[in-house]
Amino acid sequence: MSPVLEVRGLVRRYGTTTVLDGVDLTVEEHRVVTLIGSSGSGKSTLLRCVDLLEEVDDGQILLDGVDVSDPRADVAAAQRRMAIVFQAFNLFPHMTAVQNVSLAPRVVHHVPAAEADERAHELLRRVGLERFAGAYPDRLSGGQQQRVAIARALAVQPRLLLLDEITSALDPELVGEVLAIVRELADGGITILMATHEMGFAKQVSDQVCFLDAGRVLESGPPGQVLGDPVHDRTRQFLARVIAAGRLV
Incomplete structure (x- = not known):
């Protein structure tokens, strides 16, 4: 292999x-x-x-x-x-945490919206941010924003x-x-x-x-x-x- x-x-x-x-x-x-x-x-x-x-x-x-x-x-x-997470969080400021995470699966990978949202909520739970799913980036700490960025990277199920x-x-x-x-x-x-x-x-x-x-x-x-x-x-x-x-x- x-x-x-x-x-x-x-x-x-x-x-x-x-x-x-x-x-x-x-x-x-x-x-x-x-x-x-x-x-x-x-x-x-x-x-x-x-x-x-x-x-x-x-x-x-x-x-x-x-x-x-x-x-x-x-x-x-x-x-x-592949998926990359940078030093800067690069979250879309006009989108909530769950919207940031579900965006690439919906737009790039053509995953149905309901499935992408369900997966996004699951990933936010995984990184300990389920209760912040509806929060915008400016309401999150730096550590929380970086965890959202990691969830967003995982949402595309990278190799x-x-x-x-x-x-x-x-x-x-x-x-x-x-x-x-x-x-x-x-x-x-x-x-x-x-x-x-x-x-x-x-x-x-x-x-x-x-x-x-x-x-x-x-x-x-x-x-x-x-x-x-x-x-x-x-x-x-x-x-x-x-x-x-x-x-x-």
């Missing part, structure tokens, strides 16, 4: 600046792969390339063995099989869930409630590729951790090895700074 996602020699440039420099990455089904690294190391760009929001300059992105980065590929069809630093815009006291939802999803077997600065969380939920540096995967392996006994000096330097900042538990 082929991996859910396979990235081969991925290159992304902005003008003369190379942001991704030959990235290789594999995500097996029901696994959580976590990207770590300093700001500017290429984590977010890699996630955006995987979701086909960015063009690639070289290399391949294979989703279930199919090269979705091929210029001849049906980008829209590939994107319908691959991409999470881009989803706690970075939250106040510290709200981080835990969002990470608890991700931990539940991971325990439930959803295939996840995520970027995070929360090293303690990465250690708890990841099957594999990849350290990116200057657009390359410098080190990859089980979280206990990469976070506990890294091979490369650069990884050790990064983790030393993280420990000093109190983000490694």
Whole structure:
């Protein structure tokens, strides 16, 4: 069986600046792969390339063995099989929580309205927000809005869930409630590729951790090895700074 996602020699440039420099990455089904690294190391760009929001300059992105980065590929069809949650919540302010969650299934996937609404309510229950189904985003806390964003991503039943630093815009006291939802999803077997600065969380939920540096995967392996006994000096330097900042538990 082929991996859910396979990235081969991925290159992304902005003008003369190379942001991704030959990235290789594999995500097996029901696994959580976590990207770590300093700001500017290429984590977010890699996630955006995987979701086909960015063009690639070289290399391949294979989703279930199919090269979705091929210029001849049906980008829209590939994107319908993935979902991404960003740092910013990006909820529609004029829609309630349940309307935000049900929108993509109805409009993009042509799910009947009643079925989409039922599924949306179920997902809001799953993320602990059932009683806020009728609330507009400006009535929700940052943590609650991010949980709605996660429910919205799950509403399309993605083959691959991409999470881009989803706690970075939250106040510290709200981080835990969002990470608890991700931990539940991971325990439930959803295939996840995520970027995070929360090293303690990465250690708890990841099957594999990849350290990116200057657009390359410098080190990859089980979280206990990469976070506990890294091979490369650069990884050790990064983790030393993280420990000093109190983000490694």
